Amino acid sequence: MYRWLDERLDLSRFNKKYLNKAFAVHHSYFIGEIALFAFITLVITGIFLTFNYEPSIRMVKVAGKELPAAYASVLYIDSLPFGAVLRSVHHWSASIMIAASFIHLLRILISGTYKRPREINWFLGLLLLVVAIVTSFTGYSLPYDAFSATATSIGYGIGTSMPYIGEWISQVIFGGEFPTVHSIPRVYSLHVLWFPLLLMALLGMHMLVMVKQKHTQPAYAKKVAPGRILGVPLMPQQAYMSTILFLLYLAVVFFIAGSYIAHPIEVFGPPTAATPAVKPDWYLIWIYGILQIIPGDLKINLPGGAVMNSEFIGSILIPGILGVAAVLLPFLDTRATKMRYMELPTRHPVRTGVTFALLAFLITTTLAGWKQELGFTAGQLWAIIIGSSVITYLVVYYAIILIWGRPPKGDEAETA
Incomplete structure (x- = not known):
């Protein structure tokens, strides 16, 4: 069979x-x-x-109660053998994908492997993280319980807050003012078809560029195997390791999903006129925290009568500034032009300090999401956020200088 396929597809060459x-x-x-x-x-x-x-909000009768069809269908899924566990696996895998993508980007940032000629994969990685978060958010509304309906309504409000194009984008995504009869089918198609296809395309391009440019190397590889890739063949050694890791991943995520059933919708019940107190998942709560400490009446008037309100500034403008800075980073940091080896964080105190300051910013803005529970004022939280970010940078920077000394100038600093 292999010989027959090899004659037609040239598998040996592949x-x-x-x-x-x-x-x-x-x-x-x-x-x-x-x-x-x-x-x-x-x-x-x-x-x-x-x-x-x-994917419908039409009313159906279940056990003598009128329930939205989307909500009733999730109850049915949970009643199936292992149905609740599989739905929970789906939920936790979304969180793991976002967390792993973020940590992966942090590794690239702190090791300096976003530079030329690897800018394209840096951009693809950033886009993958953003699309993964947006895809996960579109899944919020699908159970159509009181929690998801409220959280999605907040997302709709944030979307409409964008000057000039907000109303149009929200109409395209939600099919009208959420919730309408078109909202769930529209978001469902984005969640199960268009965004997954986009993620597949981005992942494919990401891996294709990696294969074309070859994988970056740890710094010690320059001494062990100078000028060569230090590693193992993709087949069979790497495939074996990846298979074992995948099975280990499944074991861990199924254990988590079985122990902590994600989002039990019967606790919240179907949507009602009352608005439950909701907080987004961990990967969005830092934005929620910023919204908690920005004055609600903050407005910036723009030409043409458009307005930048507090929702837009906190949930889109500030994260957008961080995103633009990440995109511009390879063009601002051009010290290495032919990057193959990972740079040691201890040889780049400024970049390492900025990376840890960013983490401090994300952690403290996440804590701001519990503003009411913590009993802090907005001014106190702003002082904590700004102060912790600055102090973290200074501590990391000077700790590196004191322990490892100032990095040498020139090319030897890149892979020392």
């Missing part, structure tokens, strides 16, 4: 060119693979969920 490529082995590289495994799990569990989910 195997020699691609499957024998050296795959760099470093513990931090597996973080990106975990993000890929999470996406595969999302697709598989998502197929099961689509077989049993009805």
Whole structure:
């Protein structure tokens, strides 16, 4: 059979060119693979969920009660054997994919491997993280319980807050002012079709560019195997390791999903006129925290009568500024032009300090999401956010200087 296929598809040449490529082995590289495994799990569990989910808010009678069809179908999924666990696996895999993608980008940032000629993969990674978060958010509304309806209504309000184009974008995504009869079908199609296809395309391009440019190397590889890729062949060694890691991932995520059933919708019940107190998932709560400490009446008038209100500034403008800074980073940091080896964080105190300051900013703005529970004022939280970010940068920067000394100037600093 192999010989028959080889004659027609030239598999031997394909195997020699691609499957024998050296795959760099470093513990931090597996973080990106975990993000890929999470996406595969999302697709598989998502197929099961689509077989049993009805994307509609029409009222149906269940056990003598009138319930929205979407809500009733999720109750049905939870009643199936392992249905609640699979839905929980889907939920936790989304969180793991976002977390792994974020940590993967942090690794690239702190090791300086976003530079030329690897800017394209840096951009693709940033876009993957954003699309993964947006895709996860579109899944918020699908259970159509009181929690998800309220959270999605907040998202709709944030979308409409964008000057000039907000109303149009919200109409395209939600099919009108959320919730309408078109909202759930529209968001459902985005969640199960268009965004997953976009994620597949971005993942494919990301891996294709990585194979074309070859994997970056840990700094010690320059001494161990100068000028060569230090690693193992993709087939079979790397494939074996990836398979074991994938099985380990499934074991861990199924344990988590079985122990902590995600979002039990019967606790919240179907949407009502009352608005429950909701907080977004962990990957969006830092934006929620910023909204908690920005004055609600803050407005900036723009030409043409458009207005930048507090919702737009806190949820789109500030994260957008961070995103633009990340996109511009490879063009601002051009010290290495032919990057192959990871840079040691201790040889780049400024970049390492900024990275840790960013983490401090995200952590403290996340804490601001519990403003009422903590009993802090907005002014106190702003002081904590700004102060912790500045102090973190100074502590990390001077700790590196005192312990490892100032980095040497020139090319030797890049891979020392």
